[in-house]
Amino acid sequence: xxxxxxSRFCERAVIAIRxxxxxxxxxxxxRRLVRRLxxxxxxxxxxxxxxxxxxxLALPQDLRLRLAEDADLAQIEALPETTSVxxxxxxxxxxxxxxIVDGRSGVGFVCWVFRTRAPVAAxxxxxIDLPDSVxxxxxxxxAPAMRGRGIAPGAWCALADRLEADGVQALVTKVEHWNRxxxxxxxxxxxxxxxxxxxxxxxxxxxxxxxxxxGGTGALLAGLIVGGxxx
Numbered sequence: 001x002x003x004x005x006x007s008r009f010c011e012r013a014v015i016a017i018r019x020x021x022x023x024x025x026x027x028x029x030x031r032r033l034v035r036r037l038x039x040x041x042x043x044x045x046x047x048x049x050x051x052x053x054x055x056x057l058a059l060p061q062d063l064r065l066r067l068a069e070d071a072d073l074a075q076i077e078a079l080p081e082t083t084s085v086x087x088x089x090x091x092x093x094x095x096x097x098x099x100i101v102d103g104r105s106g107v108g109f110v111c112w113v114f115r116t117r118a119p120v121a122a123x124x125x126x127x128i129d130l131p132d133s134v135x136x137x138x139x140x141x142x143a144p145a146m147r148g149r150g151i152a153p154g155a156w157c158a159l160a161d162r163l164e165a166d167g168v169q170a171l172v173t174k175v176e177h178w179n180r181x182x183x184x185x186x187x188x189x190x191x192x193x194x195x196x197x198x199x200x201x202x203x204x205x206x207x208x209x210x211x212x213x214x215g216g217t218g219a220l221l222a223g224l225i226v227g228g229x230x231x
Contacts, residue, residue: 041122041176041199044183046191047216048156048171050164054190059101059154063108065162068098075107076100079143082110101155108146109155112138113163120174120225122199122208128224133169134217140173140182152182153189160189172217194218197225 048054059065068076073085076098091112092098101109118136120128130136137159142152160171174197175182195218200207210225212218 039199039201043174043176043197044193045172045174045195045197045218045221046186047194047218048160048189048191049216050160050169050171054160055153055157055188056161057150057153057157057189059151059158060103060149063101063103063151063154065099065101065155065158068092068100068110072100072102072107076110079107079110079141081141082139099155099159101151105146106143108143108149109141109151111140111155111159113159114138118172122197122206122210123225124227128221130224131220133167134220135163135168135171137171137173152185156186156189156191170217172221192216195221197222 068088070089073088076082076088077085088098095115097113097115099111099113100107114136115130116132117127117129119126119138137156140152140156156171163171171191172194173186173191175186193213194216195213196209196211198207198209208226210222212222
């Protein structure tokens with residue numbers, strides 16, 4: 001277990017240095033350490049109910065939504081704020097789905113789909129269990145060169161159609177309060193706020209609050225996030 005964790009740490013360090021250079025890699029690592037010791041985060045959880053009428057926004061004609069393949073991972077890793085190839089491979093081996101939108105210019109959008117369990121840093125164990133009817137969409141990212149074309153809303157709509165065909169009833173995702181463009185894009189797609197989540201961490205101790213905003217999955221998410229935490 002210790003050797004495996006050490007191996008993953010070394011992989012991430014090498015990738016970070018290769019991608020950002022030694023100085024920037026050290027600075028990024030320092031910022032992450034500070035966030036682990038002291039942080040204040042506030043997210044809004046959004047839900048897209050697939051059982052009711054919703055927008056059907058199309059992707060640009062030159063782009064398509066598909067599952068990522070091994071050959072795509074290096075190109076995805078090159079996008080800003082994405083994770084490393086080893087981490088992507090590990091998550092895919094655990095059954096989580098990596099979706100991309102691509103075309104002649106390469107990968108323009110990427111997101112993860114988590115079924116049965118989803119990563120939530122504020123939750124005890126950093127994961128929550130989900131019912132089969134609910135799927136979590138995480139780490140949605142549009143390539144900088146492709147922004148402004150409505151790719152994210154089109155991708156979410158296409159993804160919702162595919163998941164609805166699999167029997168999924170709701171998509172959920174979370175966005176930090178400061179990220180106004182993502183809030184607008186989600187609203188355009190038909191997502192509605194369903195819960196608010198706050199995380200305060202100081203010197204290793206965390207305080208978490210999750211408040212439902214009405215019907216839908218809000219109460220479920222709040223209970224899963226807060227339930228079982230002892231600080």
